[in-house]
Structures are given as structure tokens and as C-alpha cells.
Amino acid sequence: MDKFIFITGNKAYSSWSLRGWLGLRAAGVDFEELMVPLYVPGYKTILLEHSPSGKVPVLKHGKRVIWDSLAICEYLAEMFPKAGLWPEDRSARALARSVSAEMHSGFSAIRSAMPFNCRAKGRRAQGSQALEDEIGRVQQLWLQCHEHHGRQGPWLFGHFTVADCMYVPVALRFVTYGVPLETHAQAYVETVLQHAPVQEWMANAEHEKAVIPSSEVGG
Ligand SMILES: N[C@@H](CCC(=O)N[C@@H](CS)C(=O)NCC(=O)O)C(=O)O
Structure with a gap:
């Protein structure tokens, strides 16, 4: 299976990122993580390199880019039905x-x-x-x-x-x-x-x- 890469904001402050991250953990998925510190010079450019929304969280799976925490959870629920998400x-x-x-x-x-x-x-x-x-x-x-x-x-x-x-x-x-x-x-x-x-x-x-x-x- 293609590898999963999760792009998150600061863990101290990004509630939306926490949602997607919890979904990954609940699904039992192995994933790589990239933390992009938010609201520092240049952060938007980095986010836009990963997602057209320019926001976190983003999940990359092979060629697929899934942005928005709820969309990520839906994707995981569909990919891993046994996890009962x-x-x-x-x-x-x-x-x-x-x-x-x-x-x-x-x-x-x-x-x-x-x-x-x-x-x-x-x-x-x-x-x-x-x-x-x-x-x-x-x-x-x-x-x-x-x-x-x-x-x-x-x-x-x-x-x-x-x-x-x-x-x-x-x-x-x-x-x-x-x-x-x-x-x-x-x-x-x-x-x-x-x-x-x-x-x-x-x-x-x-x-x-x-x-x-x-x-x-x-x-
Ligand atoms: N509806 C989106 C909201 C995402 C969102 O607003 N993320 C914030 C971080 S908690 C963000 O990326 N902020 C940076 C910005 O807006 O430039 C989701 O559920 O993923």
C-alpha cells in the first residue's frame, strides 16, 4: 500500500490537525508526519506546496491529497472499515x-x-x-x-x-x-x-x- 503522510500544524494549537491525527491512530495506520509551524513567515507557502486549501491537516496517500479533517476521517473510515470509525x-x-x-x-x-x-x-x-x-x-x-x-x-x-x-x-x-x-x-x-x-x-x-x-x- 502507498505510504500515508500527514501534515499537521503545531500540536499545541491545531485542533483541526488533532482530529485527523486521531483518525489515523484509531485506524491503526502507519504514517509519516510533517509538522508545519503555523503563522510564522513563509508557513503559507509551505502549506500550499502540500494542499490547495493552504491549511492543515492534510493527508497524502500516494497521488491522493485529502484535505480537511472530516474528509480525512471519512477517507480513513472507507479505507479501514474494520476500525469501525x-x-x-x-x-x-x-x-x-x-x-x-x-x-x-x-x-x-x-x-x-x-x-x-x-x-x-x-x-x-x-x-x-x-x-x-x-x-x-x-x-x-x-x-x-x-x-x-x-x-x-x-x-x-x-x-x-x-x-x-x-x-x-x-x-x-x-x-x-x-x-x-x-x-x-x-x-x-x-x-x-x-x-x-x-x-x-x-x-x-x-x-x-x-x-x-x-x-x-x-x-
Ligand atoms: N475545515 C478545515 C479547517 C482547517 C483549518 O482552519 N486549519 C487551521 C489550523 S488549526 C489552519 O490551517 N490555519 C492556517 C491558516 O488558515 O493559514 C478542516 O477541518 O481541516
Whole structure:
């Protein structure tokens, strides 16, 4: 099989990259990794050499270039069906796709008030009604997935799926900004923190030297 090459942004700051990377880990794929530090002189030129979107993450597989975190997860789900990246049950899969798409295209208050910064702890987000509503919505979604389709394991649909790729970065934002959570949501965050690939990603982030000032907020 052609080799997989994954292009990621800074692990400390790139939540979108984390999603695709988790998909690769969940699929059990051997891959090479290229980290492109973001927002430093010349970074865009490098990204454009890898992808027409000029953004990370990007997955290269032979001649194929797959950009966008959700497209990468879909590609992996199709290539490695045994990994169960989407739930097997059609109703569960429909819900998993809906919550993944909702995260992919929404939650702008969470994104802007709580920039992904997995090295930081004890930060505080600037509160707003929109932020509170979105934090509530995330917890409601987590409960719905788990109560209806996930009781056989700790992840949203029992075992690790694309929906978790989408929501792990949100769980880590909640940790960074010390968001008080309902019991079930806190249990999900604990599951995320104990997941070996998440721990590996965070350990790699700790070794990065670069700082992106616009993501260092709430201190
Ligand atoms: N919808 C895209 C979003 C990708 C995205 O915005 N990536 C950010 C990094 S976290 C990026 O490449 N930023 C650099 C830039 O926009 O120049 C995805 O899911 O992959």
C-alpha cells in the first residue's frame, strides 16, 4: 500500500490537525508526519506546496491529497472499515454524522472564546450567553450519543469513532479553560485524558517551542 503522510500544524494549537491525527491512530495506520509551524513567515507557502486549501491537516496517500479533517476521517473510515470509525448501526451512524457535522460547521463562540491550547491550564474564557449556550449544547449532544448508542463503552458511541475525533479537541478546550461540567461530560473528559494517543499528542505539544500569541488568551 502507498505510504500515508500527514501534515499537521503545531500540536499545541491545531485542533483541526488533532482530529485527523486521531483518525489515523484509531485506524491503526502507519504514517509519516510533517509538522508545519503555523503563522510564522513563509508557513503559507509551505502549506500550499502540500494542499490547495493552504491549511492543515492534510493527508497524502500516494497521488491522493485529502484535505480537511472530516474528509480525512471519512477517507480513513472507507479505507479501514474494520476500525469501525463510524458506528455499525444505521441510526447510531446517522447521529454520529450529524454531531460530527455540527461540530465541523458550528460552535463559533467556543472556537473564538476558547482557542485550542492544549499546553495551557487554568485559563478563563470571556463569558457570554452564546458561549454558555454552546457549552450546554455540547454536553447535551454527548449525553444523547452516549445514552442512546454508547452504553457499551466510554466513548460517545461506545468505542472510538469519528465523532470522538471531532469532540476530543472540545474536551481539551474545556480542560484548558476550567469549564465546570455535568457529571457525564466530566466522565467523557476523563476518558479523553486517559486515551494514549491524546497523551502522546499532548506530550509532543509540550516539546514545541513556538508560541502563537493569539491563542494564548484567558491567562
Ligand atoms: N475545515 C478545515 C479547517 C482547517 C483549518 O482552519 N486549519 C487551521 C489550523 S488549526 C489552519 O490551517 N490555519 C492556517 C491558516 O488558515 O493559514 C478542516 O477541518 O481541516
